[in-house]
Amino acid sequence: MNGPLLWFLNRGTGIVLLVVMTISVVLGVLSARARAGRGTPGFVRSLVHRNVALLAVSMLVVHVTSAVVDTYVDIRWWDALVPWGGLYQPVWLGLGALALDLLAAVTITSLLRTRLPHAAWRLVHWAGYLAWGIAVVHGIGIGTDADAQWSVALTVACVAAVVLAVGVRVTGTVRKAIRA
Numbered sequence: 611m612n613g614p615l616l617w618f619l620n621r622g623t624g625i626v627l628l629v630v631m632t633i634s635v636v637l638g639v640l641s642a643r644a645r646a647g648r649g650t651p652g653f654v655r656s657l658v659h660r661n662v663a664l665l666a667v668s669m670l671v672v673h674v675t676s677a678v679v680d681t682y683v684d685i686r687w688w689d690a691l692v693p694w695g696g697l698y699q700p701v702w703l704g705l706g707a708l709a710l711d712l713l714a715a716v717t718i719t720s721l722l723r724t725r726l727p728h729a730a731w732r733l734v735h736w737a738g739y740l741a742w743g744i745a746v747v748h749g750i751g752i753g754t755d756a757d758a759q760w761s762v763a764l765t766v767a768c769v770a771a772v773v774l775a776v777g778v779r780v781t782g783t784v785r786k787a788i789r790a
């Protein structure tokens with residue numbers, strides 16, 4: 611099966627996925643900073659963060675399926691899971707697979723959160739940042755649209771949003787420590 615529709619679907623979901631993942635990471639960073647009694651309640655931020663993350667997972671399913679079923683390029687279903695040995699763009703595709711594996715670990719441990727020690731859940735959850743960063747590099751390396759001006763602007767905006775959110779969180783933590 612091949613054709614422009616599958617290719618557009620793959621590219622389109624890749625871009626939207628990056629934006630949705632970025633929103634999820636930013637919400638995650640900021641939800642951990644929520645203060646009782648101020649602004650949007652922490653549980654609302656966490657709920658939105660979780661639902662946006664689940665949306666990213668569904669987009670990822672479409673992104674991967676459209677790449678695998680498109681016979682124009684040789685991408686086997688296991689290339690989406692195993693980060694090495696791919697036949698098509700092995701380095702960039704491998705990074706996509708690595709991002710997927712990390713995202714899967716974050717998703718599964720989040721679904722089992724109440725049954726896991728908090729420290730273990732938290733440690734795996736940090737891999738979400740890594741997954742996002744690796745996915746950014748995957749998109750830049752493999753994307754047909756990666757050189758287009760709008761795509762560069764979008765990627766820069768995503769990176770800036772995460773850097774800003776982390777900056778706000780770190781500043782807040784340092785201020786709290788100084789006050790204490």
Ligand code: HEM
Nearest residue numbers: 621624625628677690706707709710745749753754755756
């Ligand atoms: C969290 C994981 C992932 C994210 C956020 C992501 C995101 C992206 C982005 C932003 C692009 C660039 C689209 C463009 O500029 O045209 C892209 C392209 C692509 N991705 Fe992913 N991706 C992920 C995982 C994967 C996986 C696991 C596969 C394996 C099947 C994959 C296969 C592809 C392919 C084949 C392209 C090239 C599309 C083209 O021809 O332009 N991606 N992805």
